[in-house]
Amino acid sequence: MKILVTGATGNVGSFLVPELIKRGAQVRIFTRKQPADGAYPKEVEVAIGDLLDPASVASALKGVDKLFLLNAVSPSELMEGLIGFGMAQRAGVKHITYLSVYKADTMRNSPHMATKLALESAISHSGIPFTFLRPNGYMQTELQIIQPVIAGMGLYPLPLGEDGISMVDVRDIAEAAAISLTEEGHEGQTYDLVGPTVRSGPGNAAFWSKLLDKPIQYGGHDMDRWEAMALSQQMPAWYVFDVRAMFEGFYSQGFAATSFQIARLTKLLGHAPRSYEDFAKEAVARSS
Numbered sequence: 094m095k096i097l098v099t100g101a102t103g104n105v106g107s108f109l110v111p112e113l114i115k116r117g118a119q120v121r122i123f124t125r126k127q128p129a130d131g132a133y134p135k136e137v138e139v140a141i142g143d144l145l146d147p148a149s150v151a152s153a154l155k156g157v158d159k160l161f162l163l164n165a166v167s168p169s170e171l172m173e174g175l176i177g178f179g180m181a182q183r184a185g186v187k188h189i190t191y192l193s194v195y196k197a198d199t200m201r202n203s204p205h206m207a208t209k210l211a212l213e214s215a216i217s218h219s220g221i222p223f224t225f226l227r228p229n230g231y232m233q234t235e236l237q238i239i240q241p242v243i244a245g246m247g248l249y250p251l252p253l254g255e256d257g258i259s260m261v262d263v264r265d266i267a268e269a270a271a272i273s274l275t276e277e278g279h280e281g282q283t284y285d286l287v288g289p290t291v292r293s294g295p296g297n298a299a300f301w302s303k304l305l306d307k308p309i310q311y312g313g314h315d316m317d318r319w320e321a322m323a324l325s326q327q328m329p330a331w332y333v334f335d336v337r338a339m340f341e342g343f344y345s346q347g348f349a350a351t352s353f354q355i356a357r358l359t360k361l362l363g364h365a366p367r368s369y370e371d372f373a374k375e376a377v378a379r380s381s
């Protein structure tokens with residue numbers, strides 16, 4: 094069985110490729126640039142292309158049975174997703190596992206989240222067997238901010254709010270994706286991918302303070318202040334708009350997992366979802 098993996102070089106995809114190989118799948122990755130020599134085992138096929146270029150997607154899909162579809166957050170995310178899905182439909186793939194987002198059905202004013210709902214709708218109405226993966230916030234996103242915290246900023250800058258979110262380890266996302274693509278019984282399923290504990294802004298500041306044995310303050314969640322800071326750091330304005338709407342959605346919708354979701358994920362993975370505590374300790378050990 095041959096599986097085309099989009100987003101293979103990113104956070105989730107880089108863990109998904111070895112998970113698929115471990116389960117005996119033939120893997121073809123789709124990427125915009127040739128990977129460095131030795132970046133992948135030699136049995137991994139590489140298709141160079143761009144999700145904005147339908148012909149390159151059609152060519153990558155030749156002889157492929159199943160598709161893992163992941164789209165980067167960008168102003169053209171919906172176009173990229175619909176081209177990936179549409180060309181897979183034309184190619185007659187037997188299954189699509191689509192990387193969506195937690196609570197995609199309720200987060201309608203954040204562009205990258207609204208995009209996920211539109212793509213879920215297109216895929217679920219196509220007749221192609223599918224699995225939707227709806228991850229909560231990635232723990233690994235914090236790697237970009239843990240480093241400055243460790244280096245001495247003394248600030249926990251993610252505006253997670255007081256109620257918090259159930260961050261998930263991307264290794265669990267990759268495992269869930271591999272299971273959905275290589276085992277029977279996941280057609281038509283939507284899985285919420287969540288961590289076992291709720292991580293709040295003040296809670297994470299206190300957690301890091303204890304772990305690193307130094308004072309770490311929470312930066313707060315005044316979103317006007319956050320937006321001004323993000324724009325001053327030259328983040329693209331469209332991205333700041335999108336991420337602000339996402340954080341505000343966290344506060345209004347609630348992003349804490351239910352015990353049912355944790356139990357269902359535990360059953361899917363065959364083990365408890367990885368904990369934030371273990372993730373943080375590993376990150377610190379790697380950086381020291």
Ligand SMILES: NC(=O)c1ccc[n+]([C@@H]2O[C@H](COP(=O)([O-])OP(=O)(O)OC[C@H]3O[C@@H](n4cnc5c(N)ncnc54)[C@H](OP(=O)(O)O)[C@@H]3O)[C@@H](O)[C@H]2O)c1
Pocket residue numbers: 099100101102103104105106123124125126142143144145163164165166173192193194195205228229230231232234
């Ligand atoms: N971060 C979070 O907390 C979080 C939570 C829930 C859901 N999500 C969702 O997760 C997705 C991002 O996943 P990720 O973090 O694993 O990805 P990532 O690390 O941001 O990497 C993006 C991937 O997309 C590929 N890509 C970008 N533009 C492309 C194009 N035009 N054509 C083909 N490939 C393209 C890149 O491949 P090349 O550069 O090799 O071409 C790369 O592999 C987003 O949809 C986001 O909304 C994120």
